Amino acid sequence: MTRHLLFFGLLTFSTLYALIRGGRPEQIGALTLFAGAWTSALMVKPAGSRFYQVETGILVTDVAIWGVLLWLSIRSTRFWPLWITALLGAEVLVHIGVLFAPGSDWAAYMTAAAMWSWIAQVLLLVATRRHCRRLRLWGADASWKS
Incomplete structure (x- = not known):
């Protein structure tokens, strides 16, 4: 539970920043990351059956987030x-x-599915800091390709 609170604290901080x-x-x-994290939290299966099979709701959410960030890229x-x-x-x-190895360890699946979200939040913090630095150094930072 503490891990969840820490993640949502990091998520809130990085989003606001x-x-x-x-x-x-x-x-x-x-x-996008904020909405995706909350959607994933709402889509997870009930306690006791989590991560024993593919978490379809989280998979669909992850694909949607992936699409938005691909477009942004x-x-x-x-x-x-x-x-x-x-x-x-x-x-x-x-x-x-997990679709191809349905007997996978649920804890390994849960950890592997969640760890990327932590790294994404840290990258967002670093990216925002770098944007602020470019603004300070050059006075502008173009957002979009022409």
Whole structure:
């Protein structure tokens, strides 16, 4: 339970930081990751049956988040969305792996599906900080490719 509280604390902090200090790509990414985390929390199966089979609701949510961040990778001038897209791709592969190995350990599945979200939040914090630095150094930071 403590791990969940810590994650949602990090999620809230990174989202607010990106919304207040980030450019439009950071804001879109933050809202997407925030909505995805809460949707995943709501879509998880009831206690006692979690992660014994593919978590379809979380898989669908992860694919949707992956799509938004892939679009952001293509359209924005930022490099960080590509990193998070790759992380989410690995997370989707974890779900697909359970389809092919249904007897997988539920704890390993849960951990492998969740760990990428922590890294994505840290990347968002670093990306927002770098955006602030570019603004301070150059006075502007173009968000979108022409």
